[in-house]
Amino acid sequence: MTTTTAVSLMGVTKKYGAVQAVAGVDLSIRAGEVVALLGPNGAGKSTTIEMLLGLVRPDQGSVQVYGGSPEEAIAKGQVGVMLQSGGIIEDAKVGELLNLVAGLHSKPMPVQEALDRAGIADLSGRTMKGLSGGQKQRVRFAMAIIPQPDLIVLDEPTTGMDVESRRDFWASMHAETARGRTVLFATHYLEEADSYADRVVLMRNGKIVADGTAAQIKASVSGRRIRATVPGANVTALAALPGVRTVETRGDVLLLQCADSDNTLRYLLSNTPAHDIEVTSADLEDAVLAISDGSAFQGEESLA
Amino acid sequence: MNRNYLMFDIRRTLRNKRVLIFAILMPLVLFAVFGLNIPKDATEGGISAIAYVMVSMAMFGSMSAAMSSGGVIAAERDGGWNRTLRLTPLKPQAYVISKVILSLLVAVPPLLVVFVFGMTVGDVHLSAGQWITVALVSWLGALPFAALGLVIGYVAKPDSVQPITGLATMLIAAFGGLWFPVEQMPSAMKHIAQLTPAYWTGLTSRSALTAGGVDTQALLVVLGWTVVLGFIALRRFRADTARA
Numbered sequence: 435m436t437t438t439t440a441v442s443l444m445g446v447t448k449k450y451g452a453v454q455a456v457a458g459v460d461l462s463i464r465a466g467e468v469v470a471l472l473g474p475n476g477a478g479k480s481t482t483i484e485m486l487l488g489l490v491r492p493d494q495g496s497v498q499v500y501g502g503s504p505e506e507a508i509a510k511g512q513v514g515v516m517l518q519s520g521g522i523i524e525d526a527k528v529g530e531l532l533n534l535v536a537g538l539h540s541k542p543m544p545v546q547e548a549l550d551r552a553g554i555a556d557l558s559g560r561t562m563k564g565l566s567g568g569q570k571q572r573v574r575f576a577m578a579i580i581p582q583p584d585l586i587v588l589d590e591p592t593t594g595m596d597v598e599s600r601r602d603f604w605a606s607m608h609a610e611t612a613r614g615r616t617v618l619f620a621t622h623y624l625e626e627a628d629s630y631a632d633r634v635v636l637m638r639n640g641k642i643v644a645d646g647t648a649a650q651i652k653a654s655v656s657g658r659r660i661r662a663t664v665p666g667a668n669v670t671a672l673a674a675l676p677g678v679r680t681v682e683t684r685g686d687v688l689l690l691q692c693a694d695s696d697n698t699l700r701y702l703l704s705n706t707p708a709h710d711i712e713v714t715s716a717d718l719e720d721a722v723l724a725i726s727d728g729s730a731f732q733g734e735e736s737l738a
Numbered sequence: 739m740n741r742n743y744l745m746f747d748i749r750r751t752l753r754n755k756r757v758l759i760f761a762i763l764m765p766l767v768l769f770a771v772f773g774l775n776i777p778k779d780a781t782e783g784g785i786s787a788i789a790y791v792m793v794s795m796a797m798f799g800s801m802s803a804a805m806s807s808g809g810v811i812a813a814e815r816d817g818g819w820n821r822t823l824r825l826t827p828l829k830p831q832a833y834v835i836s837k838v839i840l841s842l843l844v845a846v847p848p849l850l851v852v853f854v855f856g857m858t859v860g861d862v863h864l865s866a867g868q869w870i871t872v873a874l875v876s877w878l879g880a881l882p883f884a885a886l887g888l889v890i891g892y893v894a895k896p897d898s899v900q901p902i903t904g905l906a907t908m909l910i911a912a913f914g915g916l917w918f919p920v921e922q923m924p925s926a927m928k929h930i931a932q933l934t935p936a937y938w939t940g941l942t943s944r945s946a947l948t949a950g951g952v953d954t955q956a957l958l959v960v961l962g963w964t965v966v967l968g969f970i971a972l973r974r975f976r977a978d979t980a981r982a
Contacts, residue, residue: 521818522822534746
């Protein structure tokens with residue numbers, strides 16, 4: 435258990451029919467890290483996680499979890515998993531499910547403790563099918579932590595939760611990471627990656643396009659965002675300006691992502707009736723967009 | 739087998755009583771309708787006709803109960819439950835064995851209820867030894883259907899598993915001679931009957947009531963069916979849990 439590498443993926447690929455879901459991923463996660471796997475739908479996050487867990491066999495490459503195969507790590511109870519959806523029994527009671535999962539492992543925490551940590555102590559006697567989506571996610575979370583695993587893997591854990599449930603969920607999760615567990619979670623919510631991960635791994639089209647702390651990723655994007663009210667703006671002309679990455683319109687309000695905001699500002703002021711102009715530096719979202727467009731990085735260049 | 743898993747499934751089964759109640763009521767109603775007006779001295783296949791009907795109905799009930807695991811398995815597969823289990827240390831074989839044991843357990847109530855009904859209302863007289871033997875042999879007869887339930891559970895989709903199980907149960911029971919004595923079937927039908935496992939389970943159970951005792955050959959055929967269906971179930975299970 436003293437191995438410092440929790441997860442190691444090397445040259446992993448997976449193709450489904452004509453779709454290259456994962457196109458060569460190298461990823462190494464050290465014990466104790468909290469890693470967000472960030473990317474849009476279809477980026478290959480779920481397939482990567484499925485290969486990491488041994489649910490899917492990679493076409494090429496190797497997967498190691500704590501130095502062995504994923505199956506070995508799972509058989510030893512080293513991995514706790516919270517999948518995106520399903521994976522529960524609708525006619526079972528919450529307490530029964532947790533008792534079962536605890537009974538399948540060699541060193542589980544008491545069921546009551548798992549219920550408390552997931553914030554669902556009051557739901558123990560309830561049947562799964564009567565629970566809301568957010569409550570079910572909390573049961574899945576309890577199922578993931580009850581084996582007292584070294585590594586917790588969560589695939590889009592807050593999908594379908596409202597804002598308050600998401601905040602509560604991350605508070606519970608934070609308590610687990612504070613215990614020194616290694617955590618890998620997939621998400622497409624940037625603020626989750628920004629707030630809760632030590633390290634953000636950005637995937638797109640089956641590849642890792644950026645890997646570093648949220649701050650590193652933000653810093654990699656030199657551009658600025660301009661927000662201005664421009665009545666009757668010629669969007670096509672603006673988009674064609676040098677250094678303008680994207681143009682979004684919200685009524686008369688324009689949002690421009692710019693590599694060269696000074697020149698864009700000059701153009702806006704001299705050629706359009708632009709007013710109420712704001713210039714802000716990139717946040718993680720802009721960075722991700724820029725990276726995803728391929729304008730900030732060439733190919734698979736890593737930030738780390 | 740995993741005791742935890744078995745207990746978990748038993749609790750669920752006891753909560754979803756519908757399947758079990760149906761498996762008990764169907765043979766009981768059929769027994770009452772077709773069995774109770776049989777003359778006391780009528781015989782069929784070397785045993786009293788009413789005992790014949792009783793055994794057939796008990797077999798039918800235990801068979802439908804044992805096969806009901808198919809619906810549960812199909813629903814569990816659809817809900818991604820087997821993915822969850824694959825992410826635990828539970829061994830796949832332990833899961834399958836737990837399901838088979840569960841099928842054997844749910845096969846008990848229909849057998850008992852029909853036998854008790856036969857003993858009391860049906861006025862079937864057997865020695866204590868005969869009751870015990872017929873009950874045990876009939877229970878063994880649930881084995882091939884427990885395996886068949888697994889096969890259906892791993893082949894069918896959740897929305898089609900109920901009709902498939904229902905149809906399979908009825909066809910096997912009807913053609914296998916559980917609803918209509920094989921002895922009274924035309925010869926072509928008799929040949930068809932022998933192709934079903936229910937023919938052999940019925941034959942084995944009824945033989946427990948004859949002077950000659952349990953028909954070991956028929957029992958061997960029952961076990962043969964169990965092995966074959968069990969093998970198919972295991973193949974389907976492996977294919978289902980193989981990594982993509």
